[in-house]
Amino acid sequence: MNGVSGLEIFWWAVIPYVALAIFVIGHVWRYRYDQFGWTTRSTELQEKRWLRWGGPIFHYATFLAIGGHVIGILIPASWTKAIGISEPVYRWFAAAAGTVAVVGVLVGVAILAGRRLFVARVRATTSPVDWFILILLLIEIVLGFAMTTVVNLLGAGYNYRPTVSVWFRSLFAGNPNVHAIVSAPVLYQVHVSLAWLIIAAWPFTRLVHAWSAPVWYMWRPFVVYRSRRASRPNEPGTSGRRWRRIGVRY
């Protein structure tokens, strides 16, 4: 590739695949071997006054933010143009809606981080990996706020769709367009780089609870009956944290 250094190729074309590989293999491993550790790790029992606000605000605003990322990153600019949305309209919509989302996420995570820091009962339950992912998320959210609100709503604005979005989609086409991302501002590059770190760390943190969203509850019968079933004994050497093969009903 012309005009692209080896480091840039490593950073923008190798690291993403490594992160994705860790993400996929990590989840398979965790799901197979650590069902017992797969939980929300709720601290509502210990503290509820702050969680009552922080929990819902953070999660619902996060859903908005995820929706915004899907629109901005996965949907090509040509598609929105095709249905008659011009670039300025798109930008103001994205900046305004994005600001609502990111302010919500910021307020929510501030409340949650605050109770984790200042409520002794909650802090006592916090493991090093919880701190690690919490700090990562905090930085990522502050960067998101800077881009959405400071740059795009209040500032001169930056159209990331021809650069960041093109590069991101090219990764999944198997032909990484490193040129596209290299030309993006540093703010965006840091945000994206941190995102790969979060994705790689995801399977080893409490974030796995996101995949357990119990939507199925809406349709299942109220009372669950189970019969005693045969099942295999523990895999050798895995009794300590109850690592064992799943998928065997009992």
Added chain:
Amino acid sequence: MRIMAQVCMVMNLDKCIGCHTCSVTCKQTWTNRPGTEYVYFNNVETKPGLGYPARYEDQEQWHGGWTLDRKGRLTLKAGSRLKKLISIFCNPDLPTIEDYHEPYSYDYARLITAPAGTKAPSVSTRSALTGREMNPTWGANWEDDLAGAPARALRDPNIVALPEGAAEKVKLDFESVFMFYLPRICEHCLNPSCVASCPSGAMYKREEDGIVLVDQDRCRGWRFCVSGCPYKKVYFNHRTGKAEKCTFCFPRIEAGLPTVCSETCVGRLRYLGLMLYDADKVLAAAASTDPTRLYEAQLGVFLDPEDPTVAAEAERQGIPHDWLAAARRSPTYALIVRHRVALPLHPEYRTMPMVWYVPPLSPVADVTAAAGYDDADADNVFAAIDALRIPVEYLANLFAAGDTGPVRSSLRRLAMVRAVMRAHQLGRDPAVRAADVGMTDEAAEDLFRLLAIARYEDRYVIPPAHAEDAGRLLAQHDLSGCSLESEGGPGMGGDGPAHEAVPGFHLLRREALAREDAADASVAGRDTRGRLHLRVAEHPAPGPLGLAGTGGIA
């Protein structure tokens, strides 16, 4: 007709002395791990009192159990499934640790590390959550024997709900106060609202014996089971982030042994036996419009194991023959259905609970004496029931959705048995007859034996799980037992509680004891398998009631 079998417990409250042995042995067996300090699968509450967690019985506050919607359909009191999913990020009905109590221990190291001095060192209370010093202000046993009752007990939801007039009977001054103990475990309901509330589908009712369990591997910590249970008998382990609950000691039940709380009950007030019920009728029964009909409706769900059509149908549906035989001998069926003295706890929650209670009659003798009654007079025997210090209306709020009828009927039968047996012992003519309370003399005699002299094998009629399932069950134990092996659990690195619990009691000793018993067969003449052998003599004399002594305490 879909016949299912369920292990069921009845507790005779007249016999509970509030010693908390059941709570202690249960805790030693199941919840002596970090994260479960505040968890009591079994606890004993003094009534009147707020209970544990505080005021758990007030479903207008906690929204546990079921209710009927506008169209009369059964629905969870906490709201629709969608409402649950929407409020999943902070469950509005979840009790906090203050409603239970912040777990604590003591800074015992101080006893050793304190500098030399003239004063004896003392230890301070340390929170098990934070390690900081704390000052306990509430707990599972805070109101034991009415401690603090003058300030607090009138907030007991069962007192708050008393009708005008009955409320005035509740007195908390020292001379006229009343109290009794209420041991509580999970109700293992026929229509469990905790199971229905679990978004992950991790909670389930076992088809074979009706025990309600949490699959520790599928629980994701959404916490709705905790708030969905009106009895607040599902707890959140704050270390593992998973729900835990009373297991009905299923590894012991499978081996044909009583639960630990029953086994160790000093007052021998617990009865364990099978109930057969028609699973197709449960929903309709739980949806009875009038809450006071729920008790009768639940009785209507139970099936008579003596009924040949029931027996034939049960066998056809795969209920093992020995289970049917056990159902016929079931002491719980006798107390609940045949004699109608046991009542469900809070049937108005519509969960169809399966741990029932014989209401307390205890102070009746004192009351009758104090009021100048004489139990030679039939009118006085029964009139005393309404003069009890424990207002019948209060018991009705606990056991019959406020309807005094079933409570009064149960107490009348208990009073009759007492009066008849007392007259019999004193060689007098009894003033009341079994027929006065709608019983036959044989039934009264059976009730007396069951309540007064039932031995171990009469109180606990538990058919072992089937031998052909042994291999599978072992595998299941291995899995469920492992939940105790996490982070400092009692089974850490060991075989898990299913294996550990046994030598401490007598499953393994059973073989040896059985051999001994075979030698003693001339004395015993009964099946002594599974009995707690506290032998005082090699060949004990026959018991005081003239029954053959079977070798010690039954």
